[in-house]
Amino acid sequence: MLALIAVGAGLLSAALVLWALGSMAAAAGWLAAVIALAALLYLYRQLYPAMPATAGATDWSLMREAAESDATAIAITDRGGQLVCANDLFGVWFSGFSTPPALPVGEAAIARLTEAARAAWRDGAGYVDRLARDTIQLQVEVVRSGRSEDHLIWRFRPAIGFDIVAEARRLVSGGGGDRLGESGVMAVLVGQDGRIRAANRVFAQRAAGRAEAAVEGRSFVNLLQTDAGGVVRLAREGAGGIPLRLVQVPLERDAADSPTLIFLVDDDAAPRIDAEAGAAPHLEALLSMLPFALALADRDGRFLFLNAAFLKAAGVGDAPPPVYPGDLVVREDKAAVADAVRRFAAGQHYSGDIAVRLRARPEETVALSIAGARGLGEAAVLLSLKDNSEESKLKRQVAQATKMQAVGQLAGGVAHDFNNILTAIIGHCDLMLMRHTPGDSDYDDIQQVKANSNRAASLTRQLLAFSRQQTLRPQVLQLPDVVSDVSSLLKRLLGETITLTINHGRNLAPVRADPGQLEQVIVNLAVNARDAMQAGSEGGGTLTLQTYPVTGQDSRQLNNDIMPVGEYTALRVTDTGVGIPAEHLAKIFEPFFTTKEVGKGTGLGLSTVYGIVKQSGGFIFAESEEGKGTSFVLYLPVHRADPAEAEAPVREKARTGELWGSGTILLVEDEDMVRAVAERALTRHGYKVVTATNGEEALERLAEGITVDLLISDVVMPTMDGPTMAREARARHPDLPLLFMSGYAEEQLRKSIDLDRMEFLPKPFSVQQLAEAARKLIEPK
Incomplete structure (x- = not known):
């Protein structure tokens, strides 16, 4: 069929060539060329046949193998809800490659997964937060994907977080509890209410008689007994039972209802002390040797023993030893001490500290540590006094130093801002006095304003004095x-x-x-x-x-x-x-x-x-x-x-007539009022003044090529301070003299302004002081 089509197309094209050129030879040549080309194409197709198309076929095993590199369980389902691909981790978590959402996670969790799948088909993505699977919590993400968006990708990741209480319950009641039992360890999870939440089989066997006995919900203390010597046994085993040693592990210290994991271990070597003998003599001898303030009290709160360090820390002196711990403290603390001793003596095994004030030193608080004691005969409570007077003294000193530093910083900041204001007031007074002579109606008023400004300046000096930030002229x-x-x-x-x-x-x-x-x-x-x-x-x-x-x-x-x-x-x-x-x-x-x-x-x-x-x-x-x-x-x-x-020449103070000068001064000051009065004062004394509001602007003025004979700058300015700006200016003009002015102390700024050919002018200053400082740095030509 294709050959006939090729021959027909060749004849038609040859006829067109004959009609156009009128040459039979040209038409015959064209027909021969077309037939030869068709023959070559036919021969190529016979040698290299086309491969059959297999569109839509996907190698899912290859995709599953690629997904194994992710620490996430992944599954892919199609529009019909069939599982088409999943990685091995998915098969481990959901036995036998179950098809989501029908996973072995319970009906409620399946409903949540189904809703997430609907959201993915509708919106493109769905999520399930904290899906419980055995002992782990999973975060589930469902995403619609594929060329035709006809598949769902399910990703299951472990949720961030760890429930230590749930893990402890699983450990005690599961296979971990059996392993502990084989090692002779009884494990019990006890709530804050004293009732058992979980226990391993060996505890249930010894405490209730059967390994399958339901001990959850029963009072843990009622299953134990303590004899007069403080030895703990299981109540079912009676006085002839094996003594036990209890190890308590609080699971969550910050939680109000956190349970406690208790391990019970047989202890054949438990101490046995004669109940009528009081505290063991060797124990008293040991406590007497220790340098710590230690004492023992019985269940009624009476002292049985006090070592010398305890008596000294309590301030007893030559007085008779106290009978009760409450006798050592002031009246306001007696009830708190008696209640704490009674609580720890009743069986509380934890230790705690309470802050009390001793009668011997009521102005200071000390720490009284109380702990329940077991196996010490009549002794039921161990008390310890910690003399924290030195610690309190250090705390007060640190607090005082911090307060002094804060007050000093506040005073320095207030004085700095106030000095800027006073500089402007005093400067304007000086400028007005240049236009008024004694006898004028305004002269006395201006003098009064200046005098009050100087009094205000002395107040700022007093503020800086106690914060050690004032400028001294030693x-x-x-x-x-x-x-x-x-x-x-x-x-x-x-x-x-x-x-x-x-x-x-x-x-x-x-x-x-x-x-x-x-x-x-x-x-x-x-x-x-x-x-x-x-x-x-x-x-x-x-x-x-x-x-x-x-x-x-x-x-x-x-x-x-x-x-x-x-x-x-x-x-x-x-x-x-x-x-x-x-x-x-x-x-x-x-x-x-x-x-x-x-x-x-x-x-x-x-x-x-x-x-x-x-x-x-x-x-x-x-x-x-x-x-x-x-x-x-x-x-x-x-x-x-x-x-x-000693040999340095004494420089005479310049007279008023010698304050006039010439030259160009670059004035850098961020405070507008101080910059304005300084510019007017220097201009009145014959100088040409170029101003800048900050360090960057000053460097731009110098970059313009102006010749500067003196640089006057504030020290503390925003973005770029005066010393930094001066160092960059000195890099371009090494011989440029500097005059820094500041409301802070020179000593406080000495490290940052330690430059040669530099003078310091403290604020507030008068017009004459500014002119004298400028004249000193710009020598007459």
């Missing part, structure tokens, strides 16, 4: 000179009823400190001493200021763990006031702690003193006795002058 000085400078002020502060006495020692070495801050320390101590003396019955007294040297040998004899051995110059401030109570002495340097009446003290005086002294590298200690006065001793380390420092 100088080498003699301590007697500072005392002499402030003595006239002290006489006015103390009044006529208090006598001021000053004694100076000889050969006092110089110290390095901020004289203004030292004066504040002395004034604060004097004011506190005045209040303490005026609170006494006489309403007056004597305040003594004494300076004296402290050699290395003297400091070593002080035997102080806080202050290192070295040479110091000391200042002792002594009053004859009412003194400080012992319980308050450890808290006097805490911020906001005060014993004064409301409205008469802020609690910042001594904390400020402490902050200044510690920031100056010194130490301060308080000594007091109620009714006899208080002494504060301040130790400042001796300063040894560096020869280079």
Whole structure:
């Protein structure tokens, strides 16, 4: 048939060639070519016949073998619900390759699987959460798939999670329980209500007489008995039974209804102590040797034995030994101690701690540990005292240090923001004073605003002082000179009823400190001493200021763990006031702690003193006795002058007329108000000022190619701080001088701003101080 079609097509095409070309030879040649091509195609088909098509045939064994690499049971069913493929794990979990959803999992689970299959045919996927199969929980996923979406893929994976109670029940009541029984171990799962939830066959045999006896739901304690010696036996076996040793394993400590797994093991070597002999003598001897505070009590809660460590920890001293544990504690804790002893003596095997306050030390709590005792004759309870006074002290110290750090950080942040505001106020006052002269109507008002701003600045310095974040300007000085400078002020502060006495020692070495801050320390101590003396019955007294040297040998004899051995110059401030109570002495340097009446003290005086002294590298200690006065001793380390420092030339303070200059200053400040007043101040003194609001913008200004003679920058700025920006600027301009300004202390920022040719200007500053700092770094050409 195909040959006839080929010949017909050849004749038709040859006729067309003859009609088009009018050449018989061309038509004959075309017909011969067509017939030859048809013959070649026929010969090729005979040599290479086409393979029969087998569309729709799938090698399911190959697919099942590929699925074995997954740790998931997989099965595939078709539209008719027939199982067409499954991996071996599916056959293990569902014996004999059952067809889902008709799996051996129970009717309720089959209904859930059927619903998941319907959801997969309808929506493309279905799920079943926690399908129970024997002891495992499965997560089931059903997905519609295939070229025609006419198959379902079933995936069964183990659910995440582990039910330890269910596993324990299976272990006890199943084959695991039989294995334990063959090893002579009885296993029982007991609920919090004391009733048995599961038990192995050997326990049922010995406790109830038959291995198949239903012991679930029965009281576990009723199946046991304890003799006077504390030996535990099965009640069915009686007094002649084999003693037992119980091992308790709580399964879930955090669950309120968690059962306990109990193993019972025969113990032929159980201790037997004469019930009338009390606690064994050898046990008492052992407890007496131990350094722990231990005691034994009977079922009625009476003490049978107390070792020396227990008596010492309880603070009994030379008094007669207590009869009951409740005799050791304050009245509020007696009921709790008696109830705990009674509960543990009644058969509770666990141990526990309760916090109590002893009568000897009612201000501190101690831990009283109580545990039920067995096999110790009359002794039914073991008690232990833990003296946690040192632990409580350490906790208080850590809490205090944390509080101090938090308060210091808060004070530093508040002072920093407040200093920015004060810088703007003081700067604008200075700018207005340039336009007003004495006698103008506004001059006095501006001066008053500036004076109040300076008072506010001193308050921020006080906030920073007790948090040790203030900026100090230390100088080498003699301590007697500072005392002499402030003595006239002290006489006015103390009044006529208090006598001021000053004694100076000889050969006092110089110290390095901020004289203004030292004066504040002395004034604060004097004011506190005045209040303490005026609170006494006489309403007056004597305040003594004494300076004296402290050699290395003297400091070593002080035997102080806080202050290192070295040479110091000391200042002792002594009053004859009412003194400080012992319980308050450890808290006097805490911020906001005060014993004064409301409205008469802020609690910042001594904390400020402490902050200044510690920031100056010194130490301060308080000594007091109620009714006899208080002494504060301040130790400042001796300063040894560096020869280079001694030969350094003293730079004279620039006069107002010398503050004018020239050059370009790059001013970087994120606070708009501070940047505005600094720009106006520098411009008025002859400088060209280029401003930037942050470090990135400042680097962009430098990249534009401008020539800068001085870089003035805030230290703390968002995204990029001043020191980081300055280091990148120095990489391009190595000789660029730097002036940092900040409301934080220079010492606090010293590590980050430790650069050469750098000065620091603390906020708040005046226009004159800013001009002096700029003039110092930009020398006249």
